[in-house]
Amino acid sequence: MLVNRRTLRIEWGQCDPAGIVFYPQYLMIFDSSTGWLFERTGLKPLEMRRKYRIVGMPIVEVGARFLKPCRFDDEVVVESEVGEWGRTSFTVRHRLLKGRELALEGFEKRVWAAAHPERAGEIQAQAIPAEIVACLSDPIGTTTVGSTPKV
Amino acid sequence: MLVNRRTLRIEWGQCDPAGIVFYPQYLMIFDSSTGWLFERTGLKPLEMRRKYRIVGMPIVEVGARFLKPCRFDDEVVVESEVGEWGRTSFTVRHRLLKGRELALEGFEKRVWAAAHPERAGEIQAQAIPAEIVACLSDPIGTTTVGSTPKV
Amino acid sequence: MLVNRRTLRIEWGQCDPAGIVFYPQYLMIFDSSTGWLFERTGLKPLEMRRKYRIVGMPIVEVGARFLKPCRFDDEVVVESEVGEWGRTSFTVRHRLLKGRELALEGFEKRVWAAAHPERAGEIQAQAIPAEIVACLSDPIGTTTVGSTPKV
Amino acid sequence: MLVNRRTLRIEWGQCDPAGIVFYPQYLMIFDSSTGWLFERTGLKPLEMRRKYRIVGMPIVEVGARFLKPCRFDDEVVVESEVGEWGRTSFTVRHRLLKGRELALEGFEKRVWAAAHPERAGEIQAQAIPAEIVACLSDPIGTTTVGSTPKV
Numbered sequence: 001m002l003v004n005r006r007t008l009r010i011e012w013g014q015c016d017p018a019g020i021v022f023y024p025q026y027l028m029i030f031d032s033s034t035g036w037l038f039e040r041t042g043l044k045p046l047e048m049r050r051k052y053r054i055v056g057m058p059i060v061e062v063g064a065r066f067l068k069p070c071r072f073d074d075e076v077v078v079e080s081e082v083g084e085w086g087r088t089s090f091t092v093r094h095r096l097l098k099g100r101e102l103a104l105e106g107f108e109k110r111v112w113a114a115a116h117p118e119r120a121g122e123i124q125a126q127a128i129p130a131e132i133v134a135c136l137s138d139p140i141g142t143t144t145v146g147s148t149p150k151v
Numbered sequence: 152m153l154v155n156r157r158t159l160r161i162e163w164g165q166c167d168p169a170g171i172v173f174y175p176q177y178l179m180i181f182d183s184s185t186g187w188l189f190e191r192t193g194l195k196p197l198e199m200r201r202k203y204r205i206v207g208m209p210i211v212e213v214g215a216r217f218l219k220p221c222r223f224d225d226e227v228v229v230e231s232e233v234g235e236w237g238r239t240s241f242t243v244r245h246r247l248l249k250g251r252e253l254a255l256e257g258f259e260k261r262v263w264a265a266a267h268p269e270r271a272g273e274i275q276a277q278a279i280p281a282e283i284v285a286c287l288s289d290p291i292g293t294t295t296v297g298s299t300p301k302v
Numbered sequence: 303m304l305v306n307r308r309t310l311r312i313e314w315g316q317c318d319p320a321g322i323v324f325y326p327q328y329l330m331i332f333d334s335s336t337g338w339l340f341e342r343t344g345l346k347p348l349e350m351r352r353k354y355r356i357v358g359m360p361i362v363e364v365g366a367r368f369l370k371p372c373r374f375d376d377e378v379v380v381e382s383e384v385g386e387w388g389r390t391s392f393t394v395r396h397r398l399l400k401g402r403e404l405a406l407e408g409f410e411k412r413v414w415a416a417a418h419p420e421r422a423g424e425i426q427a428q429a430i431p432a433e434i435v436a437c438l439s440d441p442i443g444t445t446t447v448g449s450t451p452k453v
Numbered sequence: 454m455l456v457n458r459r460t461l462r463i464e465w466g467q468c469d470p471a472g473i474v475f476y477p478q479y480l481m482i483f484d485s486s487t488g489w490l491f492e493r494t495g496l497k498p499l500e501m502r503r504k505y506r507i508v509g510m511p512i513v514e515v516g517a518r519f520l521k522p523c524r525f526d527d528e529v530v531v532e533s534e535v536g537e538w539g540r541t542s543f544t545v546r547h548r549l550l551k552g553r554e555l556a557l558e559g560f561e562k563r564v565w566a567a568a569h570p571e572r573a574g575e576i577q578a579q580a581i582p583a584e585i586v587a588c589l590s591d592p593i594g595t596t597t598v599g600s601t602p603k604v
Contacts, residue, residue, distance in 0.1 A: 169508065169509055169511070171511075173484075174480065174484070174512050174515065175477045175478070175480035175481045175484065176477070178476065178477035178480055179477045182475075182476070182477065206471065207471055209471070209473075209519075209522070210476050210519055211518065211519050212516075212517070212518045212519065213476065213515075213516065213517050213519075214514075214515065214516040214517075215514070215515050215516075216513065216514045217511075217512055217513050217514065217515075220511070
């Protein structure tokens with residue numbers, strides 16, 4: 001699988017009175033990290049929505065295990081990759097590293113979702129396009145759909 | 152003017168490593184407090200949007216002065232009222248009290264905005280309905296437009 | 303087990319451009335709901351820390367399944383209870399209901415943690431006091447440790 | 454004055470159901486941007502605290518004017534510089550640009566604060582060190598105090 005890596009600095013406003021990251025903030029990092037992973041297809045989020053007529057990739061399940069606390073000003077690396085492909089859903093696995101230590105790991109299960117053709121305001125899971133699967137399954141990251149690859 | 156009062160408890164996740172509220176969190180409190188103030192008209196937010204065909208009340212200016220820090224578990228009272236009515240805009244004044252002490256005060260200037268009749272995605276300021284002004288200018292709070300007054 | 307119930311209104315700032323709650327916001331709701339559940343012991347958070355010399359109840363694992371989206375202005379009920387007691391850790395189960403529908407369910411696994419007696423900045427798991435277990439295991443909620451029961 | 458520039462992408466979780474940035478999120482951007490500006494002194498936040506024995510730079514006033522909405526996936530540039538130096542306080546001015554358009558501008562007034570020598574839990578404003586003023590007043594940004602300049 002293609003692993004996307006981001007380097008982040010823990011911000012003051014992400015930390016709590018114990019001086020460590022307030023845990024829901026990690027889930028916000030997961031959410032944006034999934035966004036950056038999918039940009040490795042060469043499509044920016046809105047381009048992807050337009051091209052495949054999806055409304056997004058709504059979450060159906062999330063989980064995380066917290067191993068080491070992170071503090072204000074820590075530099076951390078987030079590694080994200082698709083862990084499993086279903087027909088209409090997929091799981092993104094995230095690891096957050098502080099130096100060589102694994103600080104936390106988690107996953108998001110999401111659905112490839114279009115607007116429901118008949119029921120307004122509702123969504124409908126759709127088959128994930130083979131080319132998206134191909135891009136994000138390529139460990140080298142050279143397979144792209146769009147013209148604006150982001151490394 | 153009608154003053155809306157809310158009692159809140161400062162949450163763990165609103166505080167920073169110095170043990171005090173991370174200041175943007177106060178602006179989130181302003182935003183929801185303006186929402187509760189406008190419910191004193193008897194209209195819930197979505198009812199108000201439908202009735203007057205507005206898209207919302209987008210903010211154009213904000214300001215706040217921080218006098219005393221608030222900490223996790225502090226009980227605070229937020230007092231909100233319209234400070235000034237323009238034709239298409241208005242200012243909401245907020246005070247946050249910790250016991251008898253004023254912890255912070257601030258304002259939000261907002262616009263009464265409808266979708267632009269011609270340019271998609273843009274908004275257009277509109278005259279604030281006189282009945283809305285009447286409700287929120289009534290210090291007793293008995294004047295209402297809708298049928299679901301919230302005290 | 304004692305079930306703590308809170309009624310909340312979904313706020314504008316908790317929702318995303320799809321018009322539904324941005325999922326990390328639910329974890330913030332879990333965090334504060336666990337706080338309110340533990341106040342049913344009759345001890346406010348800071349009193350509990352002082353009385354038992356703990357630094358808090360840091361999270362070690364979280365999980366959630368999202369079944370129905372919640373939208374701005376939805377009234378929701380959060381039900382929280384201890385699902386399992388370990389010697390030094392426990393699991394809180396949360397359900398978020400929208401009317402009669404289960405919108406999401408999840409859990410937080412947390413540790414009863416004191417400052418490490420020797421290593422500064424580190425924490426040490428400790429046995430959960432029997433009286434705390436007793437309070438939160440009592441389905442009627444009349445067993446309390448402190449003098450300020452909150453219902 | 455030294456102007457610090459950061460390029461950011463607006464994230465999904467920063468936007469509201471109107472599809473635009475929820476305004477308190479901009480204040481979070483101000484807060485971290487002030488942090489990055491002060492790193493141009495060559496001192497990371499914790500080094501600065503240790504070196505000058507301060508507890509931080511608590512905010513006393515904030516203000517912002519919103520001119521153009523920003524949307525999910527917009528690339529924006531934040532420009533931050535000290536606008537005014539007092540003896541113990543200073544004002545940071547922030548501008549957020551979307552292409553060539555000014556989307557918002559604002560300021561934060563902050564205090565250079567040490568722990569109060571006698572009253573526990575309180576802070577005391579102190580004179581801002583001349584070398585800090587010198588670093589951040591140098592428009593070229595080559596004057597530094599510490600050894601880890603960050604550009």
